[in-house]
Amino acid sequence: MTTARAAVDLDVTGPQISRHLYGHFAEHLGRCIYGGFWVGEDSPIPNERGIRLDVVEALRAIRIPNLRWPGGCFADEYHWRDGVGPRAERPTMVNTNWGDVVEDNAFGTHEFMDLCEMLGADPYVNGNVGSGTVQEMSEWVEYLTRSGDSPMARLRRANGRDEPWRVPFWGLGNEAWGCGGNMTPEYYTSLARRYATFCKEHDGNRLVRIAAGASDADLRWTHTLMASATSSNTPEPQASPFQAISFHYYTHAGTGIQKESATAFSREEFLRTVAHAADIERVVSAHEAVMDSYDPDRVIGLVCDEWGTWWNVEPGTNPGFLFQQNTMRDALVAGLHFDVFHRHAARMRMANIAQTLNVLQAMILTDDEGGMVLTPTYHVYEMNAGHQDALSVPAHVVAAPVVTIDDVELGALSLSASTTDGAALISLTHVGVDEALPVEIDLRGRTARATRARVLTGVDATAHNTPETPDAVSPVPLEASVEGGILRLTLPPVSFATVELALEG
Template sequence: MRYKIIETPKKKYRISKKLHSVFFEYFGRVIYDGIWVGKDSEIPNIDGIRLDVIEGCREIGVGAMRWPGGCCADHYHWKNGIGKERYNRHHLLQDPGNPVWRNDFGTDEFLRFCELTGAEPILTANTATGTPEEFLDWYEYVNGPTNTKYGQMRAQNGHEEPYNVKYWGLGNTDENVWHVDFNNPISYAQRYMQFQTLFRAMRDKLYFIGLGLSTRHKLPGWVGQSLNHITQNQKQRGPDALSVHHYLGGAKQGGALCGDAIAYTDDGYYALLDLLERYQYDIDLHRVIIREHTSPKYPATKICFDEWGVWHPEATIENNQNQRQTVRDAIFAALTLHIFYRNSDVVEFAMETQLCNLLQSLFETDGAKCYKTPTFYVMKLFREHAGQYLLPLLPDDVDEDLDTVATISENGEQLTVSIVNRHLYDTKPISLAFAKSAWTVERADVVTADAVRAYNTFEEPERVRDHPFSVPDDMELSIPPHSVVRICLTK
């Protein structure tokens, strides 16, 4: 297989750094143990936040963080999570595995976490059980000057300068269609308009993410009806992005053939990866809806995949929705990111779900112990793609087991190639050629393991991870089976 890489970037296709983002909420051990240990903990921390997780997020260059949900956003009231009194404010949480909600980790702690990692914060407003006035108060708390009621309260709580949060989710994305009965698209559209009305004077300074709907809900007309009502048949500005939730795997509809997290068959391995075409369907659907129901005279509406990932059958309420990850999960993550890169003209955000200890996490923790998952190492490998421009590729053949993306920096001095070989057993020969320039390999790495069903544990924390990959001068490569390769080149 020979790829000719054309070093003329597609200017509309810049890989947003926010495609390498994360989402987390109050389920299970995601926040308490996974992120927050408290300032007095013997576990190394900065202001109560785990140091190993902070450093890991920096290592992979997390672009944005979304919080407090998810489903938790539908009943989160931000005032319970500020001030010293928050430690004594416990209330019921609609999570059978963790029924009492602690408020140790609130708005200031989340925004401190973002500051420590360099990630953009995305705050999700409670449009289900909250009010527009509560949302405006929250905005004032994080962004208002100190001569306002809640800006002064923020200063009293230790942060005098405004946080300047730009990105706001209006509702818990498509999960609302079952969680709080948003089956009526017009009812959500009216709710969206009520919440955004309070921000008309500052609308151009903010970025609002409204509800989209993944194809798994089988309600293809929902998004169009909602968006058309918001834009009043293209006469008004729509949301800056539409959110999509979509989980795939053995625990989700249509995923029975995928099998278990670990003991899957060869057919189950391919069944999961084949499901990824559904992400492309979601993107194609939203492209059409955005084109039909928004006007080009307003800023373009983008797509926000704010929850994506694999959901294996072993992730249940009883085990706090925790699951193991093998090399198959790494391949899944790499192919998913490739889909988002190829659609980066319209896909602006993508949040891996969730950050710690739940579903396709980046970190697993247990007290002071912590290890990084196969998905973490893929995001580490792909960090160089962020901020670069997609390049055209001209293959001389078709091989359905190979998936390749190339990007180039804005100054044209850095080029990154990532290659996924999803074949279980075959090494794939690949030749890289460049249309214009001679390039030198700066470094190359591969994520794989000695067996596709290998997974990391606290006892063997690095069985699946990145390793140096050898690239010959003639660019004739041998890509190992079930592997992800990334090559960084310079002129």
């Protein structure tokens, strides 16, 4: 077996890894909201005010930092006034994007804010630019965040909430290049400036206005948005009307989204998947380079508010509900993504996996009888929780085996590391499928000892959890030791691992 070698500079602290890179996304899509978060007050499943309690407990355990809602494509056909007031009086609508089903608006603004408070998560509200109005979005911000005697504050009180909420994140539409309106970047950028202007900051509630940006590496969107953000129509320089721009990146095995099985795949499809996941480094770097050319001080943040794998739905389920299983392959995609996000923490301020429950690369799968399964991806989030708001430190693979697919060579080992409060956390992703990988990591700059090491793996890349086998893929202890400043461990094939260190000096 070839030994991989790496180095971590524990005394060279870099940018803070924002906890919001571990954000989540809950759309009115399939069973993410209804049957996922929301079961209703009359459900036999334990709930508080209609919100499912075991789901809340599981998400609190991974320190969920923020939750994006109500979409996605759904956001640009959602009108917030339909989802406030007595539930029995709320109008219905048809969710034309996802299954063409009737939406009864039982879960609206107050229910979402109640959920965020239960989770301890910051709300990320995505406004309607595609079919809404500037006034509608402006009034939603006022409704949520203004105290005193204003029309929307009075309406909120009439609907049962006296004090305003704190809502830091605000999305200016979604996928304006597609389901959000099929716009050109030039047209959308003008709209985004206008909408952002009327999203006011009430009573000290600071807004991060997030402009909807590119799909993958479509740099035209980034150029157009950044040129507008750094220009001004006034003699004196003005701050950007938006504080971040987004992009979306979905992973598949080479033939496109929603075209391949989540659980039945070949070695080649596995390798194409991890190669596509690793390619997000190129995409982030490209957007970052464009942003740096306009904003060298990195005032404006980059947000990947939709990412994850997108496979065929499980057999027998509604194609519009996007319900898919979650395997060890998906967990490795998450591990690779987080290594990239950590490396680019100076520019990247937020990321939101799609989606939290029962949709695409979910944390948790639930059923209507009260069953709940934690997925392999959930365990990556739990094992990586110590990176949230920690300081990134340089972590380099010096030598490692490579895997090759379609003439593309990909390192079999990826890693990242951070430090906080006299401790360090190292994350390692091993995508090799054939044999275990011994690893030696030179821990430079500070004396360290290993306090806990864990590994996530399965019988192979298709391993996943079910109600019958909920722990088929779950973290187990991993042997790791530090001698002479060298951390030694051995990674099984297709595995994700974390090592916690205590630091001295």
